[in-house]
Amino acid sequence: MVIVTTIRRDVLTLPAADLGPSNPLPPLLTLDEAHRIDERDREGLPRDMARQIGYEPLHSVLPERIRDGYGRARIPRELDAVVIENDRLRATVLPGLGGRIVSLLHKPTERELLYRNPVVQPACFALNGAWFSGGIEWNIGATGHTTLSCSPLHAARVPAPDGGEMLRLWEWERLRDLPFQVDLWLPDGSDFLYVGVRVRNPHERPAPVYWWSNIAVPEERRVLAPADEAWHFGYERRLRRIPVPSYDDADRTYPLNSHFPADFFYEVPDGQRRWIAAVDEAGDALVQTSTDLLRGRKLFVWGSGPGGRRWQEWLTEPGTGGYCEIQAGLARTQLEHVRLEAESEFSWLEAYGPLTVGAEAAHGEDWAAARAEAESRLEDVLPRRDVDAAYAAWLPHADTDPGEVLAVGSGWGALEVLRSAHKLPGTPFEESTLGEAQAPWLELLRTGAFPEPRRVGPPGETLVAPHWRDMLETAPAVPLAEYHLGVAQWHAGDSAQAVRSWERALELAPSLWPLLRCLAVADAQAGNRERAADRYVEAFDDLCRERRDSGEVWTAATTALGREAVEALLAVRRTRQARSVWERLGSGTRARGRFRLIEAQLLLAEGDVSAARAVFDEGFEVADLREGAEVMSQVWARLTDDPLPARYEFRMRPPTD
Incomplete structure (x- = not known):
């Protein structure tokens, strides 16, 4: 049959x-x-x-x-x-x-x-x-x-x-x-x-x-x-x-x-x-x-x-x-x-x-x-x-x-179709799929102004395509619009203009840490690592003051910014400030494998090799270890001449001199 x-x-x-x-x-x-x-x-x-x-x-x-x-x-x-x-x-x-x-x-x-x-x-x-x-x-x-x-x-x-x-x-x-x-x-x-x-x-x-x-x-x-x-x-x-x-x-x-x-x-x-x-x-x-x-x-x-x-x-x-x-x-x-x-x-x-x-x-x-x-x-x-x-x-x-x-994807296609009136037979991007993430961009499209947030929280996603960047450039220069404009300009390769947009937004923004973090990245890319570290410290302090709860969104922001701040501070050997940021992270964050590895690096910078080795001996798993990353073996080599334990062996190429 x-x-x-x-x-x-x-x-x-x-x-x-x-x-x-x-x-x-x-x-x-x-x-x-x-x-x-x-x-x-x-x-x-x-x-x-x-x-x-x-x-x-x-x-x-x-x-x-x-x-x-x-x-x-x-x-x-x-x-x-x-x-x-x-x-x-x-x-x-x-x-x-x-x-x-x-x-x-x-x-x-x-x-x-x-x-x-x-x-x-x-x-x-x-x-x-x-x-x-x-x-x-x-x-x-x-x-x-x-x-x-x-x-x-x-x-x-x-x-x-x-x-x-x-x-x-x-x-x-x-x-x-x-x-x-x-x-x-x-x-x-x-x-x-x-x-x-x-x-x-x-x-x-x-x-x-x-x-x-x-x-x-x-x-x-x-x-x-x-x-x-x-x-x-x-x-x-x-x-x-x-x-x-x-x-x-x-x-x-x-x-x-x-x-x-x-x-x-x-x-x-x-x-x-x-x-x-x-x-x-x-x-x-x-x-x-x-x-x-x-x-x-x-x-x-x-x-x-x-x-x-x-x-x-x-x-x-x-x-x-x-x-x-x-x-x-x-x-x-x-x-x-x-x-x-x-x-x-x-x-x-x-x-x-x-x-x-x-x-x-x-x-x-x-x-x-x-x-x-x-x-x-x-x-x-x-x-x-x-x-x-x-x-x-x-x-x-x-x-x-x-x-x-049978299933629904994102609302980003619907937003693009509304903006451009693209005719795409066979692949409809219905307005019903628009959601919270697209809402401020829909308002920018319809009114020419980017809305300020109704509640305090990390900024949403930034659209960076040329047509959205053009709309941001002509929108009223409120802080959140300037923040998103800076991100779009950075993506376009105009880092100097991006920095100017972020600096303008700092003058009036109720929330400083997102702008300070962007400026810290720009400083680091320009080779000014000390100023980048300063701005990371300011950004993390501001985030800790602004943080409203221990929910998923705020925890994700604290985790991400804390990780970048510690790494930037260690890069310029400001271990005391790095330790201060580390101690203000939640216990659940510090227990994650990525942060156990950072803890070992911090201990090494402080000169406590035995405590750093103990972190490895206790064992941890870096869930988001990047394909091709060699940080595990590099940190281990600073601790000891012993062979790298098998649980940390993720090297994907022959050893280099």
Whole structure:
């Protein structure tokens, strides 16, 4: 009996950590991004790659906020899910967590095709912090994991090309100010999940676009792709062209044959079918293929070294299997951004499904034969022409208005549509989605004035796009408008004007600490670390006087500002003042792993090495440890010559002199 394809709501219960509040301080500086290359490697790159690597790299994550309020205490939580199912496949999607496909089950074989993480544990891998591993994620914005990793998307039913239904996910991506959509459907009887993607630029100027679909699969696989060369990128930030499959005396198509975490961006020749597959020892595989616009293919490995293994444990439950990622993107590498012309769009189709290949050929020493075996079997079960035909059939449906709403995302898209009157068929951003965060900006749009807050509290998010900056510049110069204008000017690269806006606001502002903190960041960036420290002390004192309660919002502000103040004071060796700030933090804040590490650094600065060592010996976990960060090993090396304990071993590259 053929089961008609269905889409239904469901609830997935998983052990999950609370995401907590976002950091209320505007991210004037980007998080330390590991995906940059040594300037020496730019010479000799293909011309288009070099151009795209230099094309509008990200300098901050404004207007987003940093999400660092999570911990590592996991309890069972009910997560809203949408299930798409036919008689062959069942896909489980979490619209509230970036539209992640957390499971793709092949029903005839009862085989999970993805790496399915048994927990949801945020870690600091997204451009704005919180991210979790597993499944298939949709990365849009800029080099790195999307800021939407742990954010809700809009979701609804839409008619599919075959007359059934598909699930549409859509949102307004704020880093590049672009709307996008992801349409998922399962034709009846199909072994492949089809995914239609569209990124639109409704503006009158070109925009840089970044897209990578990341697919987590168990790491005990061989990864096959149609390439004889790859661009290798490790956390030592070097990009080099290497042969595939073997490099430096090891077959790197097996993830555990690398010692350190690394990216392998495959050089897929023009005209070659785009695909990538992860094959187990029996010849069973997950394969991803697409229309030709989605050019890039990549393998990410954690490697077999202690740092990679520790990260694997960190992202899931101890004792569960590890994973690697096979990926597909718009460019050769994730270091690049692609130009999307004004009032135009990118669209393509992807397909995900099971593949059975001859194990002897797939795992043999003859790389050409292994590739040919996988590509031949793929052509048998899903011909290239069928993918192109499915794309052509889907594209007219991309504009179809959604039906039943299954989940609601943010109100930022609705605000942009109201401002610009953009016509975006297929992805409605309804006024009903506007909320408290958008309210002051809606008033600025309608009245030309930015409202002063009705109650005392940390300032809300700042919109930094040129059109909003223009509105702020012509708005009455009340303190809060000047604060937001300064943030927007800083984002635009006009740091001198930003400082003037913040200084003007200080004269009349009832709340000084947000402005003083911005000025402290500006001082530090200008090399005036002593004045930055002074302003951090003033800002923290003012916040402590103004703070109204011990609720989540005020605690998040005190935690964030206190951390920055202590670090700024330690940088200029003002340990007594750093200790004063530390002691005014709440006991719950001081007990967090991040602040236990800061405590060890403070004790070291005070000359108490044994007490600092005791902090490490007692044990702590820095929940928001950044991808590629080496602070744990650096502090440990100042304490002792003993080997770094395994629990603190997160290094992702070889030691440097």
